[in-house]
Amino acid sequence: MINKKTYKIVAFILLIFMLLVGLYYLASSKTFQFFGGIYPRIETNEKVVALTFDDGPSPNTDTVIAILEKLNVKATFFLTGNSMHHYFSETERIIASGHEIGNHTYSHKRLIFRSYKTIASEIEKTDSLIRKAGYKGDIHVRPPHAKKLLALPYYLEQNARKTILWDIEPESIEKISDSSDLMAQYVVEHSKNGSIILLHPMYDWGNESINAIEMIVNGLKNRGYEFKTVSELLE
Numbered sequence: 001m002i003n004k005k006t007y008k009i010v011a012f013i014l015l016i017f018m019l020l021v022g023l024y025y026l027a028s029s030k031t032f033q034f035f036g037g038i039y040p041r042i043e044t045n046e047k048v049v050a051l052t053f054d055d056g057p058s059p060n061t062d063t064v065i066a067i068l069e070k071l072n073v074k075a076t077f078f079l080t081g082n083s084m085h086h087y088f089s090e091t092e093r094i095i096a097s098g099h100e101i102g103n104h105t106y107s108h109k110r111l112i113f114r115s116y117k118t119i120a121s122e123i124e125k126t127d128s129l130i131r132k133a134g135y136k137g138d139i140h141v142r143p144p145h146a147k148k149l150l151a152l153p154y155y156l157e158q159n160a161r162k163t164i165l166w167d168i169e170p171e172s173i174e175k176i177s178d179s180s181d182l183m184a185q186y187v188v189e190h191s192k193n194g195s196i197i198l199l200h201p202m203y204d205w206g207n208e209s210i211n212a213i214e215m216i217v218n219g220l221k222n223r224g225y226e227f228k229t230v231s232e233l234l235e
C-alpha cells in the first residue's frame, strides 16, 4: 500500500509536470500572451495579405529580392542580428528595395525562461543593426520559434512593440513541404483577409520556398488579394 507521504510526493510531481506542460502550451500559443499585442493575422474586411520571410539574410537574398521586384510586391523580412552581421550588404539591399524589416532577435534562441536583461540585449542589438543598415520604419518583433512567456512580452509591451506571428505556414506541413506547387496551392487556398504568410527562403533547403513565392503571389492576386507589408496591414 502507498503511504501518505509517497502519495503526496507523487501528487506534487504530477502537479509540477502539469504546470510545465501548461506553460509550454502558453509559450507556444499564437493567439495569447501575458502582455502586449500579439498578431497571428490582422482582422480586416479588405482582401489584403502579408508575405513574411524569417531568418537570414543569406546568399539567397538577391534571388528573393529579384522575384519580389518582378512581381512588384513588398514583403516583410524578420532578420536575425547574427545573420545581418555576416550579411550586412544583403541587409542594406533588402532595405534599399523598399521592404519592411522586422526584428527576429540576435541569436535566434528560444526566449523563454531568460532574464529581462538577456531579452533586452537580444532585441536591442538587432534593432541597432537594422537602423545601421538604413531602415527608418517601425520595427516589429517575431520571437524565434514563436516562443514567448513572460519576460519577452513584458519587455515588448514596456517598449510599445508589437509581436507579429503568422497564420499560414506551408513549410510546417510535412506532406507538402518538399513541393513548391503544393505549398503555393495550400497558401492560395487557405489565406484569408489579413493573413500573414510565413516562408523560410534564406536557407540552403529553401529552394522550394523560393520557387513557391511567384505562384503564391500570382495565385492570390488572381483571387483579388493585394500584398501589403505587416505595418501596412496594421494600419
Ligand SMILES: [Zn+2]
Binding pocket: 054, 055, 104, 108, 144, 145
Ligand atoms: Zn526563425
